[in-house]
Amino acid sequence: MSALQEQVDATGDRQRVASSLEVRGLSVGYGGAPILRDVSVSFPAGRVSALVGANGCGKSTLLRTCARQLTADSGQVLVGGEDVSAWHRRRFARTVGFLPQDPLAPEGVTVQELVSRGRHPHRGAFGRWRAEDDAAVAEAIDLTGLAGLVDRQVTALSGGQRQRVWIALALAQQTDVLLLDEPTTYLDIARQVEILDILGQLQRTRGITLVMVLHELSLAARYADVLVAVKDGGVAARGPAHEVMTDETVSSVFDMRARVLHDEVTGARVVIPLSTGRADAPAEGARS
Amino acid sequence: MSTLTAHPPQRSETVTAVRASRSRTRRRTRRVTTGLLAALLVASFARIALGKYVVAVPDLLAVLAHDYTGPADYIVWQITLPRTALGILTGIAFGLAGHLFQRVLRNPLASPDIMGVSSGAGLGAVLAITVGGLSGAAVTLSALAGGFGLMAAVVLAAGGTRANIGRLVLTGVTGGALTSAAINAVLTRADIYAAQDAMQWLTGSLAAASWQDIARMVLTLLVLLPLCALLVPAVDALGTGDALAAGLGVRVPRVRLAALGLAVALVAVAAATVGPVAFVSFMAAPVARGLGGGEGRAHHAALVGALLMVVSDYVAAEAIPTLALPVGVVTAAAGAPVLLWLLIGRGKGEA
Numbered sequence: 250m251s252a253l254q255e256q257v258d259a260t261g262d263r264q265r266v267a268s269s270l271e272v273r274g275l276s277v278g279y280g281g282a283p284i285l286r287d288v289s290v291s292f293p294a295g296r297v298s299a300l301v302g303a304n305g306c307g308k309s310t311l312l313r314t315c316a317r318q319l320t321a322d323s324g325q326v327l328v329g330g331e332d333v334s335a336w337h338r339r340r341f342a343r344t345v346g347f348l349p350q351d352p353l354a355p356e357g358v359t360v361q362e363l364v365s366r367g368r369h370p371h372r373g374a375f376g377r378w379r380a381e382d383d384a385a386v387a388e389a390i391d392l393t394g395l396a397g398l399v400d401r402q403v404t405a406l407s408g409g410q411r412q413r414v415w416i417a418l419a420l421a422q423q424t425d426v427l428l429l430d431e432p433t434t435y436l437d438i439a440r441q442v443e444i445l446d447i448l449g450q451l452q453r454t455r456g457i458t459l460v461m462v463l464h465e466l467s468l469a470a471r472y473a474d475v476l477v478a479v480k481d482g483g484v485a486a487r488g489p490a491h492e493v494m495t496d497e498t499v500s501s502v503f504d505m506r507a508r509v510l511h512d513e514v515t516g517a518r519v520v521i522p523l524s525t526g527r528a529d530a531p532a533e534g535a536r537s
Numbered sequence: 538m539s540t541l542t543a544h545p546p547q548r549s550e551t552v553t554a555v556r557a558s559r560s561r562t563r564r565r566t567r568r569v570t571t572g573l574l575a576a577l578l579v580a581s582f583a584r585i586a587l588g589k590y591v592v593a594v595p596d597l598l599a600v601l602a603h604d605y606t607g608p609a610d611y612i613v614w615q616i617t618l619p620r621t622a623l624g625i626l627t628g629i630a631f632g633l634a635g636h637l638f639q640r641v642l643r644n645p646l647a648s649p650d651i652m653g654v655s656s657g658a659g660l661g662a663v664l665a666i667t668v669g670g671l672s673g674a675a676v677t678l679s680a681l682a683g684g685f686g687l688m689a690a691v692v693l694a695a696g697g698t699r700a701n702i703g704r705l706v707l708t709g710v711t712g713g714a715l716t717s718a719a720i721n722a723v724l725t726r727a728d729i730y731a732a733q734d735a736m737q738w739l740t741g742s743l744a745a746a747s748w749q750d751i752a753r754m755v756l757t758l759l760v761l762l763p764l765c766a767l768l769v770p771a772v773d774a775l776g777t778g779d780a781l782a783a784g785l786g787v788r789v790p791r792v793r794l795a796a797l798g799l800a801v802a803l804v805a806v807a808a809a810t811v812g813p814v815a816f817v818s819f820m821a822a823p824v825a826r827g828l829g830g831g832e833g834r835a836h837h838a839a840l841v842g843a844l845l846m847v848v849s850d851y852v853a854a855e856a857i858p859t860l861a862l863p864v865g866v867v868t869a870a871a872g873a874p875v876l877l878w879l880l881i882g883r884g885k886g887e888a
Binding site (some may be wrong): 369 | 835
C-alpha cells in the first residue's frame with residue numbers, strides 16, 4: 250500500500266485502478282410495493298458519485314442494496330464487472346465498505362479501538378493483530394486528521410470529529426469501493442465541507458470508488474464527479490453536475506420549482522428553491 | 538480545515554501512537570484482570586477459612602493436602618470449599634451470560650435475569666418439584682427446559698431471529714413477568730412442604746453445594762467457555778450497530794442468536810444448580826465496566842460474577858451470627874442500588 254501511495258504522491262496521478270460499481274435491472278421491495286423498479290446505473294471506478302433525490306425516492310435503498318444490506322427481488326449488483334451475489338461475506342467486506350447513516354458508538358470505546366474495528370474482515374477467527382493492521386489504522390487516522398485524538402473516548406467527541414472516526418473505521422477496512430449513507434447529516438456547513446474535503450482527498454490519493462447519498466444538492470454538485478438523481482424508485486438523471494443540475498431536472502426530481510445558478514468564480518452550481526407550489530411561499534421577485 | 542489533510546503528520550509517528558494506545562488498553566485490561574483475580578483469591582480464602590469455625594493457614598494447607606484430621610477437615614471439604622468453588626463456577630456463568638445478553642441486545646437492562654430466562658428456569662424447576670415431586674438431576678433438566686423454552690417463546694413472540702432489539706427486550710420482560718406470576722400460582726396451589734423446598738431453591742442458595750454439582754458446572758464451562766471466546770470478536774462488532782457490523786462481514790442475526798443461546802445455556806445450568814440467584818447476571822458487566830473503564834470485557838464480567846457470588850455468600854452466611862441467609866438475599870439487596878444507578882445514569886445520558 251505504501252509503495253503505491255508514494256507513486257501516487259510522486260506523480261499526482263491515479264496509478265491504481267479501482268473497481269467500478271454497477272447495478273443492472275435492480276428491483277427491491279419491502280414485501281409490499283417495490284421501492285426500486287428495474288434500476289440500471291453505473292458508478293465509475295475511482296470517482297465520486299452522489300445519489301440525490303427527495304425523501305423516500307429510493308436513493309438510500311439503492312445504496313443499501315449495493316452494500317448487500319438489502320436483498321434485491323431481481324437484478325444484479327456488479328463490482329468490477331463481477332456479480333457479487335455469490336461472494337463470500339468476508340470477500341465482499343474486504344472489497345466494499347459501507348458506512349450507514351446512524352452507526353452506534355459504544356460507551357467507553359476509544360478512537361483507536363473503534364477505528365481498529367474496521368480490520369474485522371481482514372482477521373480470522375483466532376486472528377492475531379498484525380503490523381499491517383496497525384499500519385492500516387494509522388493511515389486511516391492520518392487521512393481523517395485524528396492523530397491527536399487516538400486515546401479519546403468516541404462518545405465525548407463533537408459531531409464532526411465523530412463522523413471522521415466513522416470514516417476512519419471505513420478506511421481501515423481498506424476497500425476498493427466505499428458506500429456512505431448521508432455522511433454529512435447532522436453537521437453544520439463547515440463540518441459538512443470538512444468531511445467532503447477529506448473524502449475528496451481520499452478519492453484523489455487512494456483512487457477508491459466513492460458512492461454517497463447526499464441531501465445538500467449544492468454540495469453534491471460541488472464534490473461529485475457524477476450525480477445520480479433518483480425519483481420514484483428509478484434513475485431520473487445521471488451525469489456530471491453541469492448536465493444534471495438544470496432548472497428542469499432539479500424541479501422535476503424534487504417536485505419543486507427551483508433555479509440553478511452558476512458561480513463564475515468557483516464553477517459551482519447553487520440551487521435556489523422557489524416554491525413547491527403547495528403553500529404560500531415567497532414568489533419570484535417578491536423580495537429584493 | 539485544509540491544514541488537516543495538506544500536512545498529514547509523519548505516518549510512522551501515527552503508527553507508534555496507535556500501537557502505544559493499543560498497548561495502554563491492553564495493559565489496563567490486564568491490570569483489571571490481575572486485580573479481580575487477586576480479589577477473588579482473597580475472598581475465596583476468607584470464605585473457606587474465616588467462617589464461624591476459623592481455620593488457621595497452616596491447618597488449611599494441611600487440610601487441602603489431605604494431611605490433617607479433625608473438624609477442620611470436614612468443614613473445609615464438605616462445607617466451605619464446595620460452596621466457594623460452586624460460587625465461583627456459577628458466578629462465572631451468570632456474569633458471562635449477563636455480558637453476552639447486554640452486549641448483543643445493546644441494553645444494560647437486558648440481562649437474562651431481567652429478561653425472564655431465570656424465571657423460565659425457575660418455573661421449570663418449581664413444576665418439577667411441586668407437581669412432579671422430583672428432585673436432583675430431573676429438576677436440573679426441567680430448569681434447563683424452562684430457560685430455553687422461555688427464550689424460544691420470547692424470540693418467536695417478538696417476531697423471529699431478525700426481530701427488532703427493543704421489541705425483543707420488552708417481550709422478554711413481559712415473558713419474565715408472566716412466568717413469575719405462573720410460579721406464584723403454582724406455589725399457592727402446591728403442597729406446603731414442596732412449596733417450602735421450591736422457595737428455597739428459588740431464592741438461590743449455595744448451602745447444598747456438592748461435588749457432583751461442581752463437576753457438572755466444570756463440564757458445562759469446559760464446553761461453553763471456548764465457544765464464548767470464539768464468539769466475542771463478532772459480539773463486540775455488534776456494538777456499533779447491526780448495519781455497520783453486517784458491513785464488516787458479521788452474520789448479525791446468527792451471531793446474536795448464538796450469543797443468546799450460549800448465555801441461556803450458561804444461566805439455565807447455573808440456575809438449575811444453585812437457583813436463579815437474583816441480579817448477579819445483571820450486575821456483573823456494568824460493575825466490570827465501572828472497574829475496568831473502556832467498553833467492558835467478557836472475562837472481567839465473568840470474574841466479577843464469581844466475586845459477587847463468593848462475597849455475597851460469605852456475607853449471607855456470616856453477617857448475622859444466628860441466622861444463615863441464602864446467597865440470593867444478599868445479591869438481591871446489592872442489585873437494587875446498581876439498578877437504580879444504571880437507571881439514573883442512563884436518564885442523564887439521554888437527557
